[in-house]
Amino acid sequence: MSAMTLRFRTSEAFWARSLRGILGSPKAAVALVVCLLLLVIAVIGPSLAPQNPYDLAAIDFFDARLPPLSESMTGGTYWLGTDGQGRDMLSAMIYGLRTSMGVGLFSGIVALAVGTALGLAAAYFGGRIDTLVMRLVDLMLGFPTILVALMLLAFLGQGVWKVVLALVIVQWAQFARAVRAAALVERGKEYVEAATSLGLSKTRILFGHMLPNCLPPIIVIGTLQVANAISAEATLSFLGIGLPITEPSLGLLIANGYQTLLSGQYWISVYPGLLLLVLVFSINIVGDRLREVLNPRLAER
Template sequence: MSFLARLKPDPEGVLVQAASGILRSPRAAIAAFVCLALVLIALIGPFLAPQNPYDLASLDIMDARLAPGGESFDGHVYWLGTDGQGRDMLSAMIYGLRTSLGVGLLAGVVAMGVGTTLGLIAAYFGGRTDALIMRVVDLMLGFPTILVALMMLAVLGQGIGKVILALVIVQWAFFARAVRSAALVERGKEYVEAAICLGLSKPRILFGQLLPNCLPPLIVIATLQVASAIAAEATLSFLGIGLPITQPSLGLLIANGYQVLLAGLYWISVFPGVLLALLIFSINIVGDRLREVLNPRLEQR
């Protein structure tokens, strides 16, 4: 085992600690199970959905606005009802879950990559580089995230790529600030100084030495920001400036039923809303538990 390997904490141990901490909490374990189940449903959604809700050839306007448990003329039962276009709500929710999860995860991963890189650079180089990056971070965090996303999409227009870009721009600063704080603590430790003396390149020091020791706060921030991205996308789609109707998400499904909610057609809006709330609450519960597990003082308390 090399000298650096003996000095550097094991990142795999952090992941094992996080997993065991979740399993020790019944509430967090149930939330994690719900998250995994929803991800699995999203992955195999086309095989589970009784209908492709966005294939016009499979829709019949005569089946529009059927109540949960209603039957079509050909005897098909819609267990969660249909919407105004005759789409099976169960199938629409499965496809909407795929879109919402995809946007949230992709935006979170890209924002984590950008923010982590800039946070490590700011902590390692310091000086003017640190000051410049952190002033931009302070500027980004000084505005409400949903307001910045609204302004960007008002200029860029609708589209899944544009929504992801807007979410990345409003979220990377959270990762940069958290990673910089953790990296500043590690910057002066022995294994970093040893890596510098051994002549390792700056990318190897940043991502091979500093980054593994920033995993605890990074894991927590990533989990919470994925939930935040899903909620932000749903809000933008509900307001009509997020995803187009050809790429519907859970937020757009809720918006479709909002107009007829008071007319008694509750299932068009309520069922997607319950699924969205279940997804966000489960991710947040897991994130809160990770924050407790990976922070020794909170875990002791």
């Protein structure tokens, strides 16, 4: 059996065990279904939304602030009401979900790649590289995440890619620290020494041999960091420093209705807030279950 076939079967068994562990908990299984359903809605959102809430030609200002189940001037039904600009709240939430999940997933993936590469390099090479990487990690983790993101966006300005960049900068340190700790354990094992003695390249040793054995902490932290990124983006957009007002976002939708919340027009803020809560809560439940499944001590407990 070749080494590639063995690694493939090991990876397949790892993912199968993780999936069985999630489905073994009713709460985690429901949370996983909710996450997948929201992901599908976000992907095919434009085809599901009754209107494009950011197309001025599709908005009627006479329909502004209509309560849920109201009839529009053209004869349609606003199932979740409208906001102050006359946009259909259901459509706005679908578009906002698409943007929020996109920012969270993309920033989490990029931060995972950067942090994993730096953590593996620090553990394998040691010396000055390890010292430099860990001092940067200590510096990043020494400040609150939202504070660093606020400072970065105050310098960078508003925009989707600027928010992604800010979230990557504040997230990579979590991955680097966890991967370094796991890689230090793997570095002293016999298979790494054997690969080194065979003359394999450092890149192949790091990413072909050590990385697969460091997957459990990476997956758990990655899942939880996606939820944190979605929450951070919503917070930044709510404060008016994240996405511009022309971009759909759950945080912006919550901010749009905040001023009218106490006047009885609750649906403008409450419905996007509930959707954000369900999304983040479901991802966190899946992440916590993965941590229990992939950590033998927690699984025994």
